[in-house]
Amino acid sequence: MHFEQVFAGIDREHLRLAMYSSTAAQVERALQRPTGDVQALMALLSPAAQPYIEQMAQQAAHLTQQRFGHNISLFIPLYLSNLCANECDYCGFKLSNKIKRKTLNLQEINDEIQVIKARKFDSILLVSGEHETKVGIDYFCQVLPLVKQYFSHVAMEVQPLASEEYIKLIKLGLDGVMLYQETYQTMTYAQHHTRGKKQDFYYRLNSPDRLGETGIDKIGLGVLLGLDDWRLDALLMGYHLHHLENRYWRSKFSISLPRLRPCTGGIQPKSAINDLGLVQLICAFRLFSEQLEISLSTRESEDLRNNLLPLGITHMSAGSSTQPGGYATPANELNQFEISDERSVEDISVMLSSKGYQPIFKDWESGWRPG
Numbered sequence: 001m002h003f004e005q006v007f008a009g010i011d012r013e014h015l016r017l018a019m020y021s022s023t024a025a026q027v028e029r030a031l032q033r034p035t036g037d038v039q040a041l042m043a044l045l046s047p048a049a050q051p052y053i054e055q056m057a058q059q060a061a062h063l064t065q066q067r068f069g070h071n072i073s074l075f076i077p078l079y080l081s082n083l084c085a086n087e088c089d090y091c092g093f094k095l096s097n098k099i100k101r102k103t104l105n106l107q108e109i110n111d112e113i114q115v116i117k118a119r120k121f122d123s124i125l126l127v128s129g130e131h132e133t134k135v136g137i138d139y140f141c142q143v144l145p146l147v148k149q150y151f152s153h154v155a156m157e158v159q160p161l162a163s164e165e166y167i168k169l170i171k172l173g174l175d176g177v178m179l180y181q182e183t184y185q186t187m188t189y190a191q192h193h194t195r196g197k198k199q200d201f202y203y204r205l206n207s208p209d210r211l212g213e214t215g216i217d218k219i220g221l222g223v224l225l226g227l228d229d230w231r232l233d234a235l236l237m238g239y240h241l242h243h244l245e246n247r248y249w250r251s252k253f254s255i256s257l258p259r260l261r262p263c264t265g266g267i268q269p270k271s272a273i274n275d276l277g278l279v280q281l282i283c284a285f286r287l288f289s290e291q292l293e294i295s296l297s298t299r300e301s302e303d304l305r306n307n308l309l310p311l312g313i314t315h316m317s318a319g320s321s322t323q324p325g326g327y328a329t330p331a332n333e334l335n336q337f338e339i340s341d342e343r344s345v346e347d348i349s350v351m352l353s354s355k356g357y358q359p360i361f362k363d364w365e366s367g368w369r370p371g
């Protein structure tokens with residue numbers, strides 16, 4: 001059963017009302033037994049949990065330390081292409097944006113890799129816009145073998161693919177796929193995605209199931225906080241995570257919590273989430289899933305990234321460029337979104353060490369692969 005079927009049985013309006021009418025007693029009960037219980041997650045994400053954030057933070061910090069120690073894994077995104085056939089009104093790469101388009105060839109990718117390797121990274125996230133014909137499976141099949149020569153852990157954040165395409169890429173060394181639903185609220189999804197294949201909400205929604213069936217090492221979920229009611233979107237992502245964790249035991253799961261930020265020709269958030277809201281969200285998910293990896297991107301400010309660390313964060317990007325070719329030949333015109341934390345990887349490593357954390361560049365070696 002794919003998540004689409006579970007999703008069809010969720011009355012989202014009922015869920016929203018139930019969450020907003022959560023009581024202090026429900027929050028206190030949730031704090032006693034939060035793990036793997038979507039009802040508890042609902043209470044912890046609700047406004048009623050706000051007075052309990054200190055307690056949530058303490059429990060979350062304890063669980064994170066118990067499960068992950070004082071370690072933060074560092075990764076870097078490599079933008080392969082800003083070509084995109086979709087129209088997502090919040091994104092600088094959308095089709096209608098008159099920006100310079102670029103898809104890296106193998107030589108250019110190699111140039112990027114050399115700069116990245118000089119910074120010691122061993123975990124990479126390949127990112128592209130969604131353009132099936134020019135940046136599709138054939139292109140990925142050429143890119144993967146090159147990238148895999150240099151990195152132990154290779155993840156991708158690209159368009160959703162068919163099962164057989166995922167299997168092909170896993171055989172070439174793919175370890176993880178990040179695929180963000182952006183919002184689980186179908187009307188809002190339709191308003192913000194007005195052209196291209198991304199309009200198919202359910203194909204995207206079922207992609208993590210297709211990935212889980214392959215036995216891939218890591219699957220990442222995410223919502224773009226601010227597109228719609230962030231509490232409800234986070235809760236629905238919790239339902240999605242719960243479904244996947246219960247079905248696909250061979251995979252690890254991660255979430256990413258990007259907040260809507262300005263981009264070229266972009267939009268303003270409908271439901272802005274403040275820093276305290278982000279703290280609540282991170283803590284609620286850590287209490288819900290002890291083994292969940294939670295990553296924090298360079299969209300967030302230096303101060304906030306430093307302060308959120310102990311609550312549940314396990315992965316951070318560092319020294320990121322969001323433009324194709326941006327490491328070997330920095331320019332400023334092809335960015336997907338603006339970066340807040342512009343520190344180099346050395347600066348991030350020093351900050352982590354000063355707070356008693358070990359920056360981890362490699363914690364994975366590909367060995368057995370599902371056939």
Ligand code: SF4
Nearest residue numbers: 084088091093094129
């Ligand atoms: S969010 Fe992704 S699919 Fe949408 S316009 Fe940007 S790059 Fe394209």
